[in-house]
Amino acid sequence: xxxxxxxxxxxxxxxxxxxxxxxxxxxxxxxxxxxxxxxxxxxxxxxxxxxxxxxxxxxxxxxxxxxxxxxxxxxxxxxxxxxxxxxxxxxxxxxxxxxxxxxxxxxxxxxxxxxxxxxxxxxxxxxxxxxxxxxxxxxxxxxxxxxxxxxxxxxxxxxxxxxxxxxxxxxxxxxxxxxxxxxxxxxxxxxxxxxxxxxxxxxxxxxxxxxxxxxxxxxxxxxxxxxxxxxxxxxxxxxxxxxxxxxxxxxxxxxxxxxxxxxxxxxxxxxxxxxxxxxxxxxxxxxxxxxxxxxxxxxxxxxxxxxxxxxxxxxxxxxxxxxxxxxxxxxxxxxxxxxxxxxxxxxxxxxxxxxxxxxxxxxxxxxxxxxxxxxxxxxxxxxxxxxxxxxxxxxxxxxxxxxxxxxxxxxxxxxxxxxxxxxxxxxxxxxxxxxxxxxxxx
Numbered sequence: 001x002x003x004x005x006x007x008x009x010x011x012x013x014x015x016x017x018x019x020x021x022x023x024x025x026x027x028x029x030x031x032x033x034x035x036x037x038x039x040x041x042x043x044x045x046x047x048x049x050x051x052x053x054x055x056x057x058x059x060x061x062x063x064x065x066x067x068x069x070x071x072x073x074x075x076x077x078x079x080x081x082x083x084x085x086x087x088x089x090x091x092x093x094x095x096x097x098x099x100x101x102x103x104x105x106x107x108x109x110x111x112x113x114x115x116x117x118x119x120x121x122x123x124x125x126x127x128x129x130x131x132x133x134x135x136x137x138x139x140x141x142x143x144x145x146x147x148x149x150x151x152x153x154x155x156x157x158x159x160x161x162x163x164x165x166x167x168x169x170x171x172x173x174x175x176x177x178x179x180x181x182x183x184x185x186x187x188x189x190x191x192x193x194x195x196x197x198x199x200x201x202x203x204x205x206x207x208x209x210x211x212x213x214x215x216x217x218x219x220x221x222x223x224x225x226x227x228x229x230x231x232x233x234x235x236x237x238x239x240x241x242x243x244x245x246x247x248x249x250x251x252x253x254x255x256x257x258x259x260x261x262x263x264x265x266x267x268x269x270x271x272x273x274x275x276x277x278x279x280x281x282x283x284x285x286x287x288x289x290x291x292x293x294x295x296x297x298x299x300x301x302x303x304x305x306x307x308x309x310x311x312x313x314x315x316x317x318x319x320x321x322x323x324x325x326x327x328x329x330x331x332x333x334x335x336x337x338x339x340x341x342x343x344x345x346x347x348x349x350x351x352x353x354x355x356x357x358x359x360x361x362x363x364x365x366x367x368x369x370x371x372x373x374x375x376x377x378x379x380x381x382x383x384x385x386x387x388x389x390x391x392x393x394x395x396x397x398x399x400x401x402x403x404x405x406x407x408x409x410x411x412x413x414x415x416x417x418x419x420x421x422x423x424x425x426x427x428x429x430x431x432x433x434x435x436x437x438x439x440x441x442x
Contacts, residue, residue: 002376014383017178071366071386076436077359079380080118084111084125084390088367089384091137095144096194101382102147103389104135110149110160112170115375118391128160128172138166139191142196142237150190150201156181157190157201157215179215183207191233191240197256200240202231208242210254210265219265223250228371235334236287239268243278249292251304269308273300273316279324285334285376290314291352293341296320301339301352320355321349331381337400340381342369347383349396358396366388398432 039248073081087106093117095103101113112126135149135158146161157179160172185205192199198218199211206228208221223231225244233240234251241251249271271281275296283290288305299322303315323343331340332352339350345368349359365385372383374394381392402425409421 001047022149047098055171066375069299071363071388073390075392077361077392077395078390079393079435080123080391082111082113082123082391083387084123084127085387085389086384090370091135092112092371092373092384092389093147094141094373094382095140096142096374096376097144100103100140100144101174101391102138102140103384103387104138104149105387106134108134110135110138110147110172112162113389115380118380125172126172128237130158131174131380133158137187139190139192141192142194148190148192149197150187151178154178154181155183155187157199157211175386177215182217182324184191184208188228189231193233193237193254193387194235195237195256197237198254198261198262200231200233201285202228202242204228206244208240210240212262218262219254221252221265229278232281232283234283234287235285236283237240239283239285239287240376241290242283243281244368245277245294247274247276247278247294247296248272249278249281249290253308269304269314271300271302271304273319274298279326280330282330282332284332284336287335289317289332289352291330291332291339293322293324293328295324295326297324297338299324299350301355305373318352318355320350327368327370329369329383331372333374333378333381333394333397335378335397335401338374338396339377339396339397340372340374342372342383344368345385347372349381351396353400358399361392393435395432395435398428398435402428402432 005260033356072274087104089103089105091104099115101115102110104110110128119125122438133151133153136146136152137150140147146159149158151158159175163171163173165171183203183391185203188202188204190201200208202208204227206223208223208224208231209217210219212218224246225240225246228242228244229252230316231242238253239251240254241249243249251268253266253268254338257263271292278292278294281290281292289300290304291299292301298319300316301318303317306314322341325343329342337352339352341348345363345365347364348357349362350357364383367385369383374381378394378397381394383390403426405421409418412421
């Protein structure tokens with residue numbers, strides 16, 4: 001009995017010894033691993049410390065390298081490069097009073113630039129912050145005292161008012177409520193009629209909405225173009241037009257009654273003649289001319305001053321070969337004398353009447369040109385495609401005006417008319433010479 005008990009006790013003690021030994025061994029192994037990890041951590045820390053101590057120099061070197069790689073551009077017609085945005089600019093708009101240029105970017109701001117500063121060394125601007133979102137599109141109101149934006153995340157329209165404070169400075173106040181969400185496809189463009197009677201928004205899914213200024217949808221248009229590539233409100237404020245997969249541009253009239261009440265959206269006319277889908281289009285200031293650029297490798301100029309209610313079709317005035325690509329944009333000077341077409345980061349300017357290529361500008365931006373606009377006076381052409389906005393003198397416009405006045409001079413009957421035209425020609429030529437003589441570098 002005692003022997004058995006002693007044997008059992010011995011076994012128990014032996015098991016305890018083994019367990020203790022195993023525990024000690026495991027602990028030693030853990031300690032060894034902890035020491036090794038600590039050593040590795042210390043080594044990593046030393047490396048990190050070395051990296052931290054060298055980081056400022058590397059960052060400094062990187063910033064110098066980045067600065068060296070920043071896109072630069074210069075050209076005799078370059079009037080200004082506007083560079084206050086910290087992210088890519090997505091949209092531009094000139095005010096109808098000719099005083100301002102609005103731009104929006106992915107940096108959550110809208111910038112308002114003074115056109116009178118374009119030729120100065122400093123290009124100051126006012127900043128409106130887009131709270132909790134960023135704007136992809138911006139358009140001035142007809143009175144130039146407000147602008148509308150399209151919110152990237154909110155998928156809707158937000159209105160901002162420009163308020164003049166007592167000290168003469170301008171501040172911006174967003175409307176208390178955004179427009180309701182109505183579009184299902186990615187947005188293409190927004191616009192405000194010059195009459196102030198409606199707002200347009202268009203998306204890629206063939207849908208165009210016509211809104212009143214309070215955010216109520218007055219009408220919806222199905223363009224039946226499979227996909228929309230571009231849409232816009234005409235400068236006269238009467239028409240809405242769209243283009244897309246089909247080779248036609250479709251134009252509607254937004255009709256209001258004599259008392260200002262909305263009546264209907266009626267089909268006005270189509271621009272038919274391209275053999276492939278249309279990338280984009282633009283109106284002259286009086287909407288009597290339109291330019292279209294197509295996948296078929298041409299731009300076309302149209303006379304749209306027609307009696308469409310009597311079934312009169314627009315007249316095709318000119319077809320000109322050009323280089324175009326998906327995303328190409330078109331601009332027509334307010335007087336209809338100059339056509340501008342973008343292709344990637346390149347820009348081409350044509351005489352509208354003759355179709356002659358007058359200027360080719362290559363590598364204007366580091367990325368594809370996404371917006372292209374003449375100012376209301378036809379003095380400047382602005383485009384965006386990266387963080388900078390390029391503003392060009394409209395030299396082809398001056399040349400076209402001079403040629404037109406020279407033709408008028410030949411036909412002038414009385415001396416007073418001849419003297420007046422000669423004076424205007426001299427002034428225009430002097431302005432053109434001054435423009436070409438002063439070209440800032442980027």
